[in-house]
Amino acid sequence: MAVGGPNWSGLLKWSISHSDGTSPAQQISQEDREWFQNMVKETYVDEVKIMQQIGAFLVKESEEGVEEKEMVETKEQLLEELQDIVENLDRARDLKCIGGLPILLGLMDSSHPSLRWRAAEVLSACVQNHPQVQEWALESGCLPPLLQMCEDTNSTCVTKALLALTSLVRNFPSGCAALLSSPSLPRLPALCHPSASTTSDARLTTKALRLAGALCVDAPACQKLCNLGILEAALQAASGEERDVREAALSLLLQMMSSLTSLATTQAEQIQRLKDVVEDRLSAIKKLMFEDRQCCLEEEDICVAILDVLASPPTVVPETPSSKAPLLLLK
Numbered sequence: 001m002a003v004g005g006p007n008w009s010g011l012l013k014w015s016i017s018h019s020d021g022t023s024p025a026q027q028i029s030q031e032d033r034e035w036f037q038n039m040v041k042e043t044y045v046d047e048v049k050i051m052q053q054i055g056a057f058l059v060k061e062s063e064e065g066v067e068e069k070e071m072v073e074t075k076e077q078l079l080e081e082l083q084d085i086v087e088n089l090d091r092a093r094d095l096k097c098i099g100g101l102p103i104l105l106g107l108m109d110s111s112h113p114s115l116r117w118r119a120a121e122v123l124s125a126c127v128q129n130h131p132q133v134q135e136w137a138l139e140s141g142c143l144p145p146l147l148q149m150c151e152d153t154n155s156t157c158v159t160k161a162l163l164a165l166t167s168l169v170r171n172f173p174s175g176c177a178a179l180l181s182s183p184s185l186p187r188l189p190a191l192c193h194p195s196a197s198t199t200s201d202a203r204l205t206t207k208a209l210r211l212a213g214a215l216c217v218d219a220p221a222c223q224k225l226c227n228l229g230i231l232e233a234a235l236q237a238a239s240g241e242e243r244d245v246r247e248a249a250l251s252l253l254l255q256m257m258s259s260l261t262s263l264a265t266t267q268a269e270q271i272q273r274l275k276d277v278v279e280d281r282l283s284a285i286k287k288l289m290f291e292d293r294q295c296c297l298e299e300e301d302i303c304v305a306i307l308d309v310l311a312s313p314p315t316v317v318p319e320t321p322s323s324k325a326p327l328l329l330l331k
Helices: 008-018 030-043 047-058 068-086 089-097 100-107 113-127 131-139 143-149 155-169 173-180 185-192 203-215 219-228 230-238 243-259 265-286 290-294 297-309
Strands: 262-264 315-317 327-329
Touching (some): 047 068, 047 100, 068 100, 068 113, 089 100, 089 131, 113 143, 131 155, 143 155, 155 173, 173 219, 203 230, 219 230, 265 297
16 A cells, blocks of 8 residues: 555546546546556555454564563554454454464463453454354354453453453354353353442443343243342342443343243242332433433333333242242243
8 A cells, every 4th residue: 555545536536537427438548547557456455464464463472672562552553453354244254264263362361451352352343243253253262261251350351251252142042052051151140230340330230231131042041040140130230320231231131021931939029129120210210301311211111111021910830849939920
């Protein structure tokens, strides 16, 4: 590429001069043809080649004459550039083809948090809404390092790991099944609890709640999450002060109530609490000034939907010898 960037202005002027729409097409001279071909070559960017160059640098442990701090900063910049590139679905596929996934997995184990979370963020961009890359990432073993990062002492690393996990499992049955069967899954309810993050970093709780929502693909999955304590954590989050956290929690609760066909009688109290929380929140929203209420329209709609699901009282199913407790059927 030419210094200073592509000559878009020159290319535009050339195009207009040869086709103004008011006269027949002109015969292009060999000199003009060569000029145009050179301009096209100058403005073309081979993103796959750029990805290969980025990958080649990211795997370097050191560079002669370059201090560690500068190496880390350069890798940070390259990961940000790589993320911009792989947001294109075709480039996300190319990343796997050039061996980029192992590079990202290796960076997730870096001693530098800034590289760990950026690598997870790039992976999230790759797999989001891309079933083929989701499958490749799962086969490449991305689940263990992401789950390990969920226990990181750096909250940004945890947040980005949750983001990547959500992108990996959303609308991807194999990914959901793998995560639901993981021995690390019981850690999720604690991350969904409001106490998992400070007011200034409610993103962590929001991302955890959204991950739980992505896993609620059917009644068995919802029941498993419910048994782990997700229902209680979501109830706590739905009563919080952070709007994004509340919306994520209420959306999760709506998914669970809509998908579950039965709940243990021990959870009947939680269902009543959910109804109380939703009714209190609706009452609070209705008291807001017009502009403030406009910001809560989505939250209000979710609350109304939850009350509609809970409109019919649950019916107790008689206990059988094989069951540990009677069940409540949600109509």
